[in-house]
Amino acid sequence: MRVHWRILLWIAWLAAAVWGGFGFVERLSGGHAAANYGSYIVWGLWVSAYIYFVGISAGSFLLSSLIYVFGERRFERVGRLALFTAIISLCMALFSIWCDLGQMSRVHRIFTSPNFGSMMAWMVWLYSFYLLLMLIELWLATRADLARWQASARGARRVIGRLLACSRGPLDARQERRCRHWLKVLVLTGIPLAIAFSGGVGALFSTLSARAFWHTPLMPILFLTGALVSGVGLVAFLAALFAPRRPAEQRDTVLLLGRALLALLIFDVILEWAEFSVPMWYGVGPEYSLLMRVLFGEFWWVFWVLHVGLGCIVPILLLALRWRAWSVGLAGLLVAVTFMTVRLNIVIPGLLDPHFQGLQTAFTDHRLVFWYVPSLFEWQVTVFIVALGAALFYLGFRLLPLAPHDEGAAGCQA
Amino acid sequence: MSDSSPRVEEPPAGSPSVENRRAFLKAAALLGGAATAGTAALVDAKRTTIGNEPTGAASVRDLPPLASISIERRSDPLLCMQEALRRALAKPVEERRWLMVIDTRKCVGCHACTIACVAENRLPPGVVYRPVVTEEIGSFPNVALRFTPRPCMHCDEPPCTPVCPVRATWKRPDGIVVVDYYKCIGCGYCVTACPYNARTRDLGEHYTDGTPALQPYEERPSLEYGKLWDRRGHGSPVGNARKCHFCLHRLEEGMLPECVTSCIGRATYFGDAADPDNLVAELAARPNARRLLEEKGTGPRVVYLV
Numbered sequence: 001m002r003v004h005w006r007i008l009l010w011i012a013w014l015a016a017a018v019w020g021g022f023g024f025v026e027r028l029s030g031g032h033a034a035a036n037y038g039s040y041i042v043w044g045l046w047v048s049a050y051i052y053f054v055g056i057s058a059g060s061f062l063l064s065s066l067i068y069v070f071g072e073r074r075f076e077r078v079g080r081l082a083l084f085t086a087i088i089s090l091c092m093a094l095f096s097i098w099c100d101l102g103q104m105s106r107v108h109r110i111f112t113s114p115n116f117g118s119m120m121a122w123m124v125w126l127y128s129f130y131l132l133l134m135l136i137e138l139w140l141a142t143r144a145d146l147a148r149w150q151a152s153a154r155g156a157r158r159v160i161g162r163l164l165a166c167s168r169g170p171l172d173a174r175q176e177r178r179c180r181h182w183l184k185v186l187v188l189t190g191i192p193l194a195i196a197f198s199g200g201v202g203a204l205f206s207t208l209s210a211r212a213f214w215h216t217p218l219m220p221i222l223f224l225t226g227a228l229v230s231g232v233g234l235v236a237f238l239a240a241l242f243a244p245r246r247p248a249e250q251r252d253t254v255l256l257l258g259r260a261l262l263a264l265l266i267f268d269v270i271l272e273w274a275e276f277s278v279p280m281w282y283g284v285g286p287e288y289s290l291l292m293r294v295l296f297g298e299f300w301w302v303f304w305v306l307h308v309g310l311g312c313i314v315p316i317l318l319l320a321l322r323w324r325a326w327s328v329g330l331a332g333l334l335v336a337v338t339f340m341t342v343r344l345n346i347v348i349p350g351l352l353d354p355h356f357q358g359l360q361t362a363f364t365d366h367r368l369v370f371w372y373v374p375s376l377f378e379w380q381v382t383v384f385i386v387a388l389g390a391a392l393f394y395l396g397f398r399l400l401p402l403a404p405h406d407e408g409a410a411g412c413q414a
Numbered sequence: 415m416s417d418s419s420p421r422v423e424e425p426p427a428g429s430p431s432v433e434n435r436r437a438f439l440k441a442a443a444l445l446g447g448a449a450t451a452g453t454a455a456l457v458d459a460k461r462t463t464i465g466n467e468p469t470g471a472a473s474v475r476d477l478p479p480l481a482s483i484s485i486e487r488r489s490d491p492l493l494c495m496q497e498a499l500r501r502a503l504a505k506p507v508e509e510r511r512w513l514m515v516i517d518t519r520k521c522v523g524c525h526a527c528t529i530a531c532v533a534e535n536r537l538p539p540g541v542v543y544r545p546v547v548t549e550e551i552g553s554f555p556n557v558a559l560r561f562t563p564r565p566c567m568h569c570d571e572p573p574c575t576p577v578c579p580v581r582a583t584w585k586r587p588d589g590i591v592v593v594d595y596y597k598c599i600g601c602g603y604c605v606t607a608c609p610y611n612a613r614t615r616d617l618g619e620h621y622t623d624g625t626p627a628l629q630p631y632e633e634r635p636s637l638e639y640g641k642l643w644d645r646r647g648h649g650s651p652v653g654n655a656r657k658c659h660f661c662l663h664r665l666e667e668g669m670l671p672e673c674v675t676s677c678i679g680r681a682t683y684f685g686d687a688a689d690p691d692n693l694v695a696e697l698a699a700r701p702n703a704r705r706l707l708e709e710k711g712t713g714p715r716v717v718y719l720v
Contacts, residue, residue, distance in 0.1 A: 031648055033618060103600045103654065109597060113597070118577050184441075185440040210607055363542045363545040365539055365542070367614075
């Protein structure tokens with residue numbers, strides 16, 4: 001990367017971290033006072049960001065799992081990258097939802113007195129196991145390289161190698177085989193887990209019979225597909241950005257990701273068509289009016305310009321017409337970033353549905369309205385979370401063996 | 415494979431297919447164990463009732479009778495309900511079935527109940543337990559106003575309680591749906607689960623925020639659930655889900671809910687529906703009795719006379 005680009009990125013990151021950091025401090029000191037959600041639109045940007053990051057995590061995890069299980073050699077280079085992306089985005093998701101809690105200090109109660117009848121309790125428990133599983137997987141996948149770093153690397157990498165490898169000197173063939181074996185066991189365990197929880201986030205919404213907009217059996221499937229689309233999109237972008245220098249290999253890896261992304265995107269569009277066309281076809285019913293607000297209401301551009309235009313049409317054209325690494329990377333970035341609009345268009349319209357039309361005027365209060373746009377403060381906290389995630393990703397990329405060892409034996413990869 | 419032996423040769427130990435099979439079996443064992451534990455947890459959660467109120471004899475309240483006032487059948491409904499309340503509290507909690515009846519034909523839309531509730535429970539901005547929805551029906555010259563007070567419906571099948579991830583909300587044996595402010599983590603899931611929008615979120619604001627001085631009345635603790643809730647320093651119920659509780663703290667002391675007492679049109683009735691002589695039991699059995707969103711199957715314990 002050219003030096004001036006690098007400097008520009010650093011400045012952008014620093015600005016985001018400082019500006020967002022002020023927002024986070026305000027969240028800790030002033031609570032929810034500066035947020036725009038209230039008692040009727042009870043969830044806003046942070047919950048949308050949470051399901052967005054969770055989706056990316058599940059999607060990139062499933063991608064990495066497929067690579068490890070089916071031993072798709074061409075993808076192997078992005079296996080660890082995808083796994084690490086999944087870990088970071090899950091952390092971002094959990095941070096985001098933590099900020100949304102009314103009593104942040106009581107989050108441990110979900111572990112100490114859970115109600116397993118609640119979909120939310122299930123989510124938290126599944127995430128916890130999933131995070132643990134991913135951390136162990138990452139360790140197993142990188143252990144051989146970490147062990148090698150004890151002797152060959154310098155500075156921080158050497159220290160990290162010593163701290164994390166849990167072995168003196170490089171691993172022997174038996175140890176490497178055991179790593180590989182357990183990695184495969186955990187990956188196999190992780191696939192149903194990731195499917196369960198990414199579909200489960202959809203179920204968290206769709207099990208609520210009170211909300212016609214969410215209460216559809218298609219929702220878990222939509223969330224699972226959305227997770228794969230956004231996760232594979234982000235990994236495709238990262239792979240194009242950080243892929244190995246050898247052009248032929250980069251081309252192969254990234255182009256294969258591009259094909260997977262194109263197929264997933266088309267499938268997602270079909271599902272979305274079902275989600276919109278079925279309740280809207282005859283033009284009656286409560287969901288019809290809500291969907292009309294999504295399509296032609298005040299925020300029509302979020303759906304048509306950001307989601308349909310930049311999130312579907314442009315990436316599909318890029319992926320279908322230009323078989324280059326940069327076009328796949330750009331398409332992946334567009335899909336991953338604009339997928340946030342899909343999440344916002346699930347969370348907010350679902351809450352817009354006042355069964356009693358007069359409720360908003362029954363008691364006049366700025367928190368008792370069926371209208372919501374995120375406040376600057378909410379964006380600030382979200383920017384902070386993104387900056388934090390970017391920093392963690394950068395640190396991981398610099399300090400962990402995420403790019404597999406080049407000389408023949410590619411670490412503990414299955 | 416040799417021609418003489420028709421059977422398939424076993425792959426040697428350590429070969430990829432044996433490795434794969436082993437990995438698969440281990441993963442299946444891990445998943446099977448997790449699925450069993452999960453199913454057990456789910457069954458346990460569905461079978462266990464939440465709540466730690468005293469029941470039986472411990473819940474009986476022996477309140478003094480209203481000796482100085484003679485109460486007959488044609489007395490003021492408030493007096494009748496007051497007397498019936500004393501009778502109900504003399505029974506164990508599991509034998510009481512609280513019910514509210516709202517006669518919409520008597521409601522004049524004065525919002526006195528809303529404000530009395532705000533004052534009684536010291537509700538902050540963004541929190542309201544009993545708004546009165548006003549609807550204009552028809553067009554000139556055939557116009558009418560309809561007023562619908564909307565407290566919590568204290569549903570028999572509450573959609574808001576099973577969603578709580580931390581067991582912080584439940585339905586009491588007498589039918590009141592309560593929130594434990596000490597336990598609630600403020601995730602807002604129950605708020606989204608209520609089809610009546612009867613749950614609100616306390617975001618820690620004050621009506622006099624941004625004025626030269628925060629008024630003392632806003633800092634006085636709330637008495638909900640018979641405890642003192644001090645909101646200063648982001649203490650509960652700040653950050654919690656809050657809802658109407660039929661003024662449980664008043665009921666326990668033999669007083670009717672504040673919205674009932676403050677209704678200038680005597681439009682709100684409250685009492686124990688398990689007692690056939692109770693006014694609410696009689697009113698709820700009338701043919702013009704309706705419940706809100708009955709099709710949702712929640713079984714509301716608030717009845718409207720239309």
